[in-house]
Amino acid sequence: MKAYEKDNSVILEEVADFDPKHIFECGQCFRWNKNEDGSFTGVAYGKILNIKKEGNKIYLNNTNLEDFNSIWFNYFDLGTNYTQIKNNLKNMDDYLLKATEFGWGIRILRQNGWEMLISFIISSNNRIPMIQRAIENLSKKYGKYLGEYKGKKYYAFPTPEELSKASQEEIRACQTGFRDKYIKSTTDRVIEENDDVTEYINLDTQTCVKELTKFNGVGPKVADCIALFGMRKYDTFPVDIWVKRVMQEFYVNEDMSLPKIRAYAINKFGDLSGFAQQYLFYYARELGIGR
DNA sequence: CACCAGGCACCTA
């Protein structure tokens, strides 16, 4: 991979396994929006970025090499060889062969653990557009103003301190629905116990998931998502409605319980469980498998 | 207009 700076952009050449649409629409993130020109604009780690693929070049606009090296290289997991991950998955069975070819450009973003905690609490029994809206509203009201990009204002996801200033009613007003009390409870707990959840990245997977489920509003599925997307626990397998459908379609019986599907998958996919989950989720949701 | 969404907490048996 080559990376060089030009006109407030960083241009990447010879990047394998990278497609913005696959990355941003595979369900792992909620703050990236598609523009009319096909590019995506989003906020992560307090920075506004626009990203676009043209031919075999990736254009990261509104940034520089310094931020690329300190933030975006890690955020997009560019140090990981996804060709190898996909090859390992492809050899497991024909379903993964198809799913990895379909979502060939997926990368699991290295997102902030705190942001994932609140975001996936909001995700429960919710729809992706509504999750995005609620997170946007919370950021707009309680997050730091970052500036304008192409005429639109952008805000960072609120820190625990910032979010703790919101009452339950104010959180509800951000379209969080019945999850308002979970967000309030979780934020209060983090503040009271001075608990830096981003440090959970240092825990082993089982402990990490167990610790996360102590928060109100965090059950098995939400904890798995936070662990996978915010804490780099790749040997876990979040089972949501779509993953349940695709697993039942391809691998297990209709009556298998969610915990058993999870255990089955982790046993089958091992350290690559989280990657398998993303390829399968994207494949199932885009094609409407099992719906 | 029912029905459902990247589930969870809570209740019952």
Next chain:
DNA sequence: TAGGTGCATGGT
């Protein structure tokens, strides 16, 4: 331990 139900909100 396992299984059923209510839940805010808005799209189909």
